[in-house]
Amino acid sequence: MMKRDIVIIGGGPAGLAAAISCFENGNRDILILERETYLGGILNQCIHNGFGLHTFKEELTGPEYAGRYVDKVRDLGIDYRLDTMVIDINQEKVVSAINEKDGLLQIQAKAVILAMGCRERSRGALNIPGYRPAGIFSAGTAQRYVNIEGYMPGKQVVILGSGDIGLIMARRMTLEGAKVKMVCEIMPYSGGLKRNIVQCLDDYGIPLKLNHTVTKIFGKERVTGVNVSEVDPATRMPIPGTEEYVACDTLLLSVGLIPENELSRKAHVKINPKTQGPEVDESLSTSIPGIFAAGNVLHVHDLVDFVSQEAALAGKFAVKYIAGLSQDGSAVAVEPQNGVRYSVPSRIHPGNAEDITVIRFRTDNVYRDVFLSVYLDEERVMHLKKRILTPGEMEQVNIPKKWITDRPGLSRIRILVEKE
C-alpha cells in the first residue's frame, strides 16, 4: 500500500490552499486527489470577476484566482493526481481511489484533509409537478455547458432561485443571446449579493420576482413553459389563482448548495445537521482524529477568499497533528442561538487554538438594526451594532484565546442576534 503523510481529497480552492499550507508549514509528503482532468475545481467555470479582493486586493476572475494557486502547487512540486476518483475513506485513514492509469489506488495517510466542495440542490428536492422533459438544469450545470464546453443549453429561460449562481447565469445566458424572462425567488429577499442583482439583472432589464415560485413544468420531450405562482410569505405556499404561464424552453435551478459528504460519512465523520458538513473544532479537525475538513465541504461559503483561509488553517493543523503537537484537553462548546443558524467551529480546545479563533456563521433571516452578541457563559463580551444581517452573507467573529484561558471552567461560547 502506498503511504503518504497527508492526502487531500479535492483539487479545488480548498484543496490547493490546504496543500500549499501543509508544504509551507514543513510537511512535503502531500498528495492531492482530483476527479476532474484539471486542478482548480468549480472556479474554472466561474469566469466572471469579483474573486480575490481580500486575498490579492484585486478583482480576479475564477480561473485567474485558481491559476495563482495551481501555479504555486506546481512550483512547489506538490504531487497531485487528476482524473482520480476517491471511492472510500475509512477511520484508519486508508484512502481508496480509482483512475485509468493506476487502477485501484490505496493510500495509507497519517492525515486526510476533506476538500470535496459542495453540489447543487436538484429538481428532485423541490417537488415541482410535471413531466421530466429536457431543458431543466441546475444553474451550475448550465454554467459548465456555456463556459467550459461552449454549448448553449437553451434560448428562452426562466430561472428559479436568486442565489448568486442563478444571477450570474441570468447575465451570462443573456450575453450569449438567450432571452431570460425572469428570476423567481420564493423568499421575500434574494440570497444573492446586491451587486449581482444590479449588474446581472437590472443592467439587462430582467425582472426579479420575490415571493414567487415555479409550480408546474410543461412539456414532454422539452420544456415548453412553466407556471409561476405568488406565494404567501408566511407559509411559502402558492396562492391559488395567482399562477401565470410563462413560455420557455429552459428552466435553471439555483436553489441552494449542499456540502458533498458521502466520503465523510463512509469514514464515520460526525455531520452537523444544520450545515450538512462535518462537525469540527478550532483545528478544523472532524470527530475522527487526523481527518480535517475545510471549504464548502464543511459549510457553504459566500467568498472563495474565506475558503482559502480556512483551508490553509486546516493544512497547518494537519501538519501539527502529524508532528504530535496537538493537545486536545477539554473543549469549550460554541453554540449558535437566537437568529444564528449555525457556527463553525462548534468547539474550541484552548490548548490547540491560535491566538484568535475565527468563528464563521450565518443568520437564519434578514435582521435590521440589531446587535450581534457573544457571551462567555452568561457574560456578554461582544455587542456589535449591525445595520443588516442577511442569510446570504457569511458573518464572522474573532474569539481571542485569552478569553477562554482567563476563565477556567468556561463551558460555552454563545453567539446570538439581539434587539438591544
Add this chain to the structure above:
Amino acid sequence: MKETRQLTCISCPMGCPLTVEMEDGVITNVLGYTCRRGEEYARKEVTNPRRTLTSVIPVLHGEIDMVSVKTRTDIPKAMVRECILALKNLEIEAPVVIGQVIVHDLCGTGVDLIATKAVRRNNP
C-alpha cells in the same frame, strides 16, 4: 431639462434605494443614501457607469475547447453589447497563457481583451 434616476446601491448588503436628481446632465441632488459610499456610488453610476466584460472563446488545438477572457479593466457600460457582439467569431490557437492579449483595444474602448485561463496545446 430635469430628470431623476432610481438606483440600488451595491456597496453593501443594505441595498439602499438611491434617487439621483439631474438638470441638463448635471447632478443636482442625491437622495436615499445612508453612508458616503452610497453617495459616491450614485454619482459614479450616473455619470460614468463601467463594467468588466467576461466571456469565453473557442481554442483551436487546445487541451480544452474554450478559453475564458475578460476586458483588462472595466469598459463603459453602454459599450457592453457592442463588445460582446465583437467576440462572436473570434477563435484562438493554443497554447494560451493567462494575461495574453486576444484583442487589442476592443471596439475602441482603449481596453484589451485578455485570456484568463492557460490552455496547453493538445499534442496529437
